[in-house]
Amino acid sequence: MGLFDKFKSLLFGKGDVSEGTQDEKPVASKQDEPVSAMHKSPVNEAKPADMKVEQKPIIQKPKEEKPVADKITVGHVHMSGCTGCLVSLADNYEGLLTILDKYADLVYCLTLADVRHIPKMDVALVEGSVCLNDECSMEEILETRENATIVVALGGCACYGNTTRFCRGGQQNQPQHEAFLPIGDLIKVDVYIPACAPTPQQIRNVCLMAYLLLKGNDEQKALATAYLTPLMNLAAAGTEACGCDLMTEVINQGLCCGCGSCAAACTVRAVTMQYGKPQIERDLCIKCGACYAQCPRSFFSFDVCGQYESITNLIGEVMKP
């Protein structure tokens, strides 16, 4: 059963999904063994001595009605986060359907895909920070790194800790959970998408660029590399962010041009502009990293931004259903 269909039906309620897809699916049944294996209960048939549950192909490759050969595989890995990043991904609305239809298979996502263990995938979007007191999280983050070609820290918590930086335990219903780290402190992260929540458009752009990077021609690969480089540099730069970065990395460095992008980007309105410069209300700052990343003087690529017109047109074109 195609995830895309499943998702579409979730959104638009087109009747029973499994029934519909089984009816429409033409001949691919020979490759369907894993699916049928999953539906059959292996316990009844196997002798207890032969049972090796670990070897069963629990993780299924999603089947499409019209398989698109060169799609990339994307997973959403949920660490300690609020699911807001995932909601942002879904908030691409029909754009998400286009992405799932043409460019990416969602192979793992606790909320939207029925897959229990982290599979091999091209791109892992990791939401949330890692709780050191939770063994499962520790295992899964390492597993993610092992199984994903590109690990994307999705959102403030995964990149910089965000509000989980303020956690010190004692909360319901896991009072013993008190130590949280951005994923970059435990594994190597390739790309950062900061902000709380990251915007649907930024997630979309990264997904499309990842697709071009992995499946595109040379020219497209070059564009995708140029686009992703600043976000890769953010990932390489470290796991700490704060509104103070506007002071230490921009104003103290003599770079602020007073444009106000930081104030517009701040989710919690901790940044206001006073006499043309950012004023940071540090008590309000949640350490999501949006202000600094949005600043035109944190990174700016003439190669990419100079082509804003053609890139915007390209994105518009490829996102057509």
Place this chain on the structure above:
Amino acid sequence: MEYLGQYKAVYKAKAGCEDILAKSQDGGIVTAMFAYALETGIIDGAIVAGPGDEAYKPEPMIATTVDELLAARGTKYSISPNMALIKEATRSYGLDKIGIVGTPCQIQALRKAQLYPIGLRDVPDKIALALGIFCMENFPYQGLFQMVEDHCATKIDNVTKMDIGKGKFSVYTERGVNSQIPLKVTHKYEQPGCHVCLDYVANMADISTGSVGTPDGWSTVFVRSAAGEAAFNKAVEAGWIIAESMDGVKPGLELVTKLATEKITKNQSYIEHRNHAEHAALKPLRNPYI
């Protein structure tokens, strides 16, 4: 040519409407373009540098009527963080088609925001018309205040117009030109961030405009993008803007190119200088350009 960016056409132009010209800085292009775009629905509102609570201290504002646009006419030589309202324009004001005017750095910020909307949800597709203004440098308000009150010995509240041109910073009151100082006096009050700027004529705007290159009362206009071209041509057709060829106009593009080259090469060498460790610090200063 590289210093002037890509453009489809360049004109000598001014607003067709006397009301706009009465208090505009030069040709009134920004006001006229936005007024036309508002009237015809190309934009729902425009982010402009409006009057602030102190004289000549600009505050970004969202103009949704021509009257509000008129109130924001004229250059204020200080920082108006127009990008600060880019998200608010789509929220409190509910704009779907935003116009924004900005200095080259602000237009760069805008284009970065469209391609990397890190904290700007649902904003990128709502930018309808971005007008850029030529900019050599900008002054923090306190710096501008010092220039006017201290060096020009003029009460800032009495100033009717400020102007930079022909190597001088001029302050006008109702009695005409009150005081002029050479630009070299003003350099120390410039915003430090301007010294790493590599753009003079807002290369990434839909339309960029400024006084340099054309006679008094006119502006030089670069039409750059498809959106800019469509809007500009319609505004000319409708008589909101009078546009003439730049051929034979003195000082013309030669001067624009000269100033652009000067600014950019000077700032490039400053960035280079910052990159060297011996520049005061143990580690090189940060270079924002990738």
